[in-house]
Amino acid sequence: MAVRKDVNVMPSACGVSSAEASARLKRDGPNLLPQKPPVPVWRRVASQLRDPLIIVLLVAVVLTIVTGDWTDTAVITLVIVVNTAVGVGQEIRADRAITALAQLATPEARVVRDGHQQQISASDVVVGDLLVLAEGDIVPADADVVESTALLVDESALTGESVPVDKSGGSPVSSGTVVVRGRGRAVVTATGAASASGRIASLMVTGSGLTPLQRRLVGVGRLLAGVTVLLSTLVLALGLVRGQPVELMVVTAISLVVAAVPESLPAVVTLSLASGARRMAARSALVRSLPAVETLGSVTALATDKTGTLTEGRMVAQKIWAPSAEATISGSGYAPDGEIVHDQPLDTTSLTELLTAATLCNDARLAPPNDTGGEWTALGDPTEAALLAAAAKLGLDRQDVQARFPRVAELAFDSDRKRMSTVHLLPSGRARVICKGAPEALLHPAVLVDDPALLAQAAARADQLAHAGYRLLAVAGTELDAVPETVPESGLSLLGLIAILDPPRPSAAAAIADCRRAGIRPLLITGDHAGTARAIATDLGIIDAGDRVVDCREPGALGQEPAGVYARATPEQKLDIIQGLQARGGVLAMTGDGVNDGPALRRADIGVAMGKRGTEVARQAADLVLADDNLDTVVAAVEEGRRVYANIRRFLVYGLSGGAAEIAVMLLGPFAGLPLPLLPAQILWINLLTHGLPGVALGGEPTVPGTMTGPPRHPDQSILGAGLWQRIIRIAVVLTVVTLGVAIWASQTGRPWQSMAFFTLGATQLGVALGSRTRPGSLANPMLLVAVAGALVLQLAGLYLPPLRELLGTEPLTMGDLLIVTALSVLGYAAARLDRILHPSPRPRTTATDPLPDEASDLSDHATHR
Numbered sequence: 001m002a003v004r005k006d007v008n009v010m011p012s013a014c015g016v017s018s019a020e021a022s023a024r025l026k027r028d029g030p031n032l033l034p035q036k037p038p039v040p041v042w043r044r045v046a047s048q049l050r051d052p053l054i055i056v057l058l059v060a061v062v063l064t065i066v067t068g069d070w071t072d073t074a075v076i077t078l079v080i081v082v083n084t085a086v087g088v089g090q091e092i093r094a095d096r097a098i099t100a101l102a103q104l105a106t107p108e109a110r111v112v113r114d115g116h117q118q119q120i121s122a123s124d125v126v127v128g129d130l131l132v133l134a135e136g137d138i139v140p141a142d143a144d145v146v147e148s149t150a151l152l153v154d155e156s157a158l159t160g161e162s163v164p165v166d167k168s169g170g171s172p173v174s175s176g177t178v179v180v181r182g183r184g185r186a187v188v189t190a191t192g193a194a195s196a197s198g199r200i201a202s203l204m205v206t207g208s209g210l211t212p213l214q215r216r217l218v219g220v221g222r223l224l225a226g227v228t229v230l231l232s233t234l235v236l237a238l239g240l241v242r243g244q245p246v247e248l249m250v251v252t253a254i255s256l257v258v259a260a261v262p263e264s265l266p267a268v269v270t271l272s273l274a275s276g277a278r279r280m281a282a283r284s285a286l287v288r289s290l291p292a293v294e295t296l297g298s299v300t301a302l303a304t305d306k307t308g309t310l311t312e313g314r315m316v317a318q319k320i321w322a323p324s325a326e327a328t329i330s331g332s333g334y335a336p337d338g339e340i341v342h343d344q345p346l347d348t349t350s351l352t353e354l355l356t357a358a359t360l361c362n363d364a365r366l367a368p369p370n371d372t373g374g375e376w377t378a379l380g381d382p383t384e385a386a387l388l389a390a391a392a393k394l395g396l397d398r399q400d401v402q403a404r405f406p407r408v409a410e411l412a413f414d415s416d417r418k419r420m421s422t423v424h425l426l427p428s429g430r431a432r433v434i435c436k437g438a439p440e441a442l443l444h445p446a447v448l449v450d451d452p453a454l455l456a457q458a459a460a461r462a463d464q465l466a467h468a469g470y471r472l473l474a475v476a477g478t479e480l481d482a483v484p485e486t487v488p489e490s491g492l493s494l495l496g497l498i499a500i501l502d503p504p505r506p507s508a509a510a511a512i513a514d515c516r517r518a519g520i521r522p523l524l525i526t527g528d529h530a531g532t533a534r535a536i537a538t539d540l541g542i543i544d545a546g547d548r549v550v551d552c553r554e555p556g557a558l559g560q561e562p563a564g565v566y567a568r569a570t571p572e573q574k575l576d577i578i579q580g581l582q583a584r585g586g587v588l589a590m591t592g593d594g595v596n597d598g599p600a601l602r603r604a605d606i607g608v609a610m611g612k613r614g615t616e617v618a619r620q621a622a623d624l625v626l627a628d629d630n631l632d633t634v635v636a637a638v639e640e641g642r643r644v645y646a647n648i649r650r651f652l653v654y655g656l657s658g659g660a661a662e663i664a665v666m667l668l669g670p671f672a673g674l675p676l677p678l679l680p681a682q683i684l685w686i687n688l689l690t691h692g693l694p695g696v697a698l699g700g701e702p703t704v705p706g707t708m709t710g711p712p713r714h715p716d717q718s719i720l721g722a723g724l725w726q727r728i729i730r731i732a733v734v735l736t737v738v739t740l741g742v743a744i745w746a747s748q749t750g751r752p753w754q755s756m757a758f759f760t761l762g763a764t765q766l767g768v769a770l771g772s773r774t775r776p777g778s779l780a781n782p783m784l785l786v787a788v789a790g791a792l793v794l795q796l797a798g799l800y801l802p803p804l805r806e807l808l809g810t811e812p813l814t815m816g817d818l819l820i821v822t823a824l825s826v827l828g829y830a831a832a833r834l835d836r837i838l839h840p841s842p843r844p845r846t847t848a849t850d851p852l853p854d855e856a857s858d859l860s861d862h863a864t865h866r
Contacts, residue, residue, distance in 0.1 A: 015112035015130035024126035031125045031141055031175075031191035033198050041088065048084040109140040112185075129188040135380060137179045142195045143186035145171045150182035150363065150412035150420075152381050156307045156527075156594060158196060164381060166415040181363060181381040182412070220652070220719055231663050242670060272647050272699035276640045284628035285637055286611065292623035294648075295606040297641020300586035300712050302515055302634065303578065303604065306526035306536055308593045308613050309631065311502040315382040317390035318503070319470065321461055322350035322496035323454055329390050332503055334366050334376040336392030348394070354496040355391040357475050359401045361422045361434040362387055366398070383471070386500050405432065411487045417441065421487045426479070434477045435489055439497065442474040450494050462497055469535020470499035501535070509540045511631040516541070518638060519711025523564060523581075525574055525590075525600070530567035537565045574600040587712070591626075591634060593618050608634055635708075643703040645713075649724055650772050651698045653832075657728045658690055658765040661735035665743075665761065668736070672744050677757055679809045682798075686762040689794055693787035694769045700781050701774045727835055734831040735764050738824055752811040755799060759813070760821045762795045764828030771832025 016024070049058070058080065065073055109122045110132040117132055122140035125131070131143055133151065145151065151167040155177045164180050167173055173186055174196040192198050232253040239249035273294060277287040287293055307313055312332065319328055320340075325348070331338020340348065364380030366388050378385030388398050405424040408431070413420035419437025426432055435442065439462040442448065443455050462472045476492035512522050522542045526533050530551045537543045543564040550557050552569040558576055562584070566577055578600045582588055590597070590604035593613055601607030601621040609622035610629040619625050626633050662683060669677030678686075713722065720728075739761045746753035766788050770776070773784065798804045800812050813821070 014115040016126070016128045018113055021113060021124075021126050021129065024128065025124060028127060028194075029192055030123040031195075032123050033192065041092075044088045044092070045084055048088060049080075110134075110137070125188060125191055127188050127191060131186045131188060132183075133173075133179050133186060134183045135179055135181055139173050139175055139177045139179065139186075141175045141188045142190040143173050143188045145169055145173060145184050145186045147186075148182065148184035150414075151179065151184040152181040152413075154178040154180045154382075156313075158594060164383070166413060168414055168416075181384075223720075224656075228659075228663075231667070235663070235666050238667070238670060239676070242675065244676065269648055269699075272644045275700065276644050280624075280633075280637055280640055283633055283636055284611075284626060284630070285633045286625040286627060288623050288625065292606050293637070294641050294644050295587065296589060296624070296634070296637045297639075297643070297645045298587045298712060299520055299589040299606065299638065301521040301523055301581065301588050303523040303525050303581070303588060303590045303600070304631070305592040305594065305597050306524060306528055306533060307502060308610060308629070309591050310508045310524070310536060310540060311504055313613060314378070314502065315386040315471075315500050316503050317386045317498050317500050319465065319499035320351055320354060320390065320496060321458075321465075321499070322354050323458075323494065324350045327351060329393055331389075331393060332506070334378050334385055334389045336366075336376070336389060338389075338393040340394060350496065352394060352396070354475055354498070355387070355394050355396055356401055357434045357477050357495050358387040358436060358473075358498060359391045359396055359398055360405055360407070360424055360432075361420055361436045361475070362398075364388055366392070383473070383500055387473075387498060390498070408483050409487050411489070413437070417489075419489065421489050423483060423487055425483065429482075431480045431483045432477060433480060433484075433488055433492065434475070435492055436473055436475045439472050439474040442476055442492075443494070447490050448476055448492055448494050454494065458494060458497060465497070465499045467531055468499075469532040470501050471532075473498045473500065501532075504536055504540050505631065507630060507632050511635050512540050512542060514632075514635045514708065515638075518635075518708045520638065523566075525566045525569050525577055527569055528567060530565075533565050533567040571597075571599055575603055578603050589634070591631070593629075597621075639703060639708050642707050642712075643701075644699075646704060646707070647699045647701050649719060650701060650774075651695055652720065653724060653727055653731065654698060654765070654768050654772050655691055655695055657731035657735060657768060659687075660728060660732035661739065661761065661765070662686070664732060664736040665739050665757070668740060669743065672740060674740075674743055674747065674753070674757075677740075677743060678754065678761070681808050682754075682758045682810070685798055685808055686758070686765070686795075689762060689791040690765040690769070692791070694766060694784065694791050697781065697784040697787040698769060698772060700783055701772075702780050704774050723839065727839065730835055730839070731768060731828075731831050735761065735768070735828060738764055738827050742821055742824060746817075751817055752813065755810040755813060756817060756821050758808070758810055759795060759799060759818075760825055763792065763822065763825035766791055766795075767825055767828030767830075768832045771829040771836075776833065 049055075061073055061077055061080070108119055109125050109129075110117060110119050111125065112118075112130040112132060122138075125140045129141075130146075131140070133139065139153070145167050146169060148168050148171075152164045153167050153173055154164045155174065158174050158177055167184065172189075175191075176197045190196075190198075236249050236253040240246065273291065276293040280287055280293065304310055314333055316332055317329055320326070325342075327340045327342040329338055330341055340351065362384045364378060364382075364384035364387075366385060367377045367379055369375055376389075391398070391401075405426060407422050408425050409423035411417075411421040417437070418441035419435055421433065421435040424432045424434065435447075439459065443459050443462070445452070445455070448455060458474070462474070465472055474497055475495045477495055478488075478492045480488075515522050522540075524533060524537045524542050530549050534543075534549045537549070538545050543549070547565075548563045549565040549567055550560065550563045551567050552558065552573045558573065558580065562581060566573075569577065574597065578588060578590060582603075582605070587605045589606045589608060590600050591608040591610075592598075592601055593610035597609075597618050598621040601609060601618060606624060607622035608624045608626060609618040611619065611625045611627040612629045624634075624637065662678070665677050666683075669675075739757050742760045743753045743757035745751075746756045769784065769788055773781065775781075779785075798808050799810050799818075805811070
């Protein structure tokens, strides 16, 4: 006979009527989470055009139109159109991919309406509906349980706790949680935005603001706009004082504005980010917005959730203790692969008896991989599935054991008793009673008849394992002469303890170590218990054994100094933690997969969501979605972000040094007896060749070796900081001296000095491009070699093709003069290479207000570079 405990069973439940459901659906709206309306294309375009550098280029377009310079108008307009199209296209593709992820599985719900059970779309569930819940169901709305049989719900997506929660009559269940065992019925109390998931989604209205790259480029745009306009105005004034025609000097000033502003920078930035996004997509990382690529390269701290992110999201029995033996179980997941590991010769009889009992007092099942592959999965309570996997590693087969000892009675688990008991028929006709549950519910004389010393020993061992982060189950049993009328839960003998843990992912420790080597501080924020959080964080190297763990339930816990681990954090507290760390300085990345992670993902400088087991709320809140749920991908993305940022700075050295040299030549030339060193058309031609394809190709330079062995740059550091503007000046001085030197020498020797200056200035800048490569002498980034070669050919064409000579006002050079200026142009390459050798980039420092304490960090070793 079977004995089951049902709590608050509703004998007659007809649910709401169809007519009433329609009325409530019309009144309250569909059971959907609040979603942002789709962003129209025109708004996406407007967002791209608000970039400060784009604004400067738009002004330049207006000026060139006014002066009738249609060639340069077309070039600048093309750069703007390409930049905008790439940025908008990436955003649209990412949004479509996220929508496809969300539509992989359309949730449905079973409800009772008009007295009949029916299956409907979860979006049609209304307040008052009677939900029918069974194993594997996703709870579609907030509800109160009115009927339950061994109902166990996984709330990790909402709370972050890895251990499922028992639900009895009167217990609330929340939307988005999963039934892992049992069955029940519940009356809906809230839907849509009013549900628990909806309330958390409402916390995500706060945006993250400008990314670090955007903040830095805003500063660069303002600086370039001011400096170039000032210097070009100065050139205009000097020309007018010398008696140059007004129209010529106006066109010259405009040409200098266009030349000084590296109009390829938006294209370089966008295409670098887009190529980085493509490389990351090939590694299962979906970038939702292009700036997120670079933001990852700026992070100084990585805050991560525990369940499913650092851990496997599966329970595994790792240690077993019996009165006469103790052992560790190897293997991971639910596959029956592993063995019993012990230090001394072991009599496995007691352990076999313990795991046999755990297999009998068990309602879960293990499903093997299907024909197409995959892995073993759990059907039912994951904790009970972990017991079955452990028993299988000892050679015990669930079906065989349960067939030899059939179950004839049971008392299902509930949160009041904290135990489950079953009765099994033995081949001899006797009966065996098995009870498993929390150690605090079993390890006392009212339940067990064992010696008090043994109970004390078991309690001490259970306490040790609990402090190590394990969830403990005690198993006891006894034999009776016959099947009892009621299931006894006293007079039992202790069989042993089983320690269960959601183990860390195999790759998580390596990923955390990679972060530390890269100067990124790891941080764990979880809704799970403090003991479990400490064990995982210590095991993975996030904190040391003696470091402080903050329990967010304690009053004033968040007002203390930052720590490496925050446990029992609510969604609101996660948001407060992120905001507090950001206020202390630094760029923060946050990973997560649950509904409870959504607000923190949105508020972080960059949010990273898990694509496989992640909730829709988390995916929509994130900037980056990991399709493979692998934390290693975040580390690869950080490297990619640093590469992109380094290439942008590399282009700025190249582009701004060339622009500065052009302005310096125009300013200093008249003082050296050169009335107008370059004509406007010549300036624009040089600018078109040097800032065009060669500049864009610099954005494809590979990663510098050692990129991930140094700390991140200071969050407030200017993009021209860390010695970059000094490098620009040094290289610009070389370019200016070489160009003016050639022009003065040619002028004094009766040569076509302006044409020689024209070729020298362009060729030396191309030499700087070659000297800026990360791997000179190799075939890495062949596009740069092709672009420089093509630009050099066009520069020569400006001297020797009659139509271009007429357009540019140049003269052909003799072979001897061409060889001279070509040889001198190599100084541009030499200047770039020597400057990197003589003035290596200083090591970036972390933020002075480091968001996390680090005994290994010595800020005195680093200088501040602003």
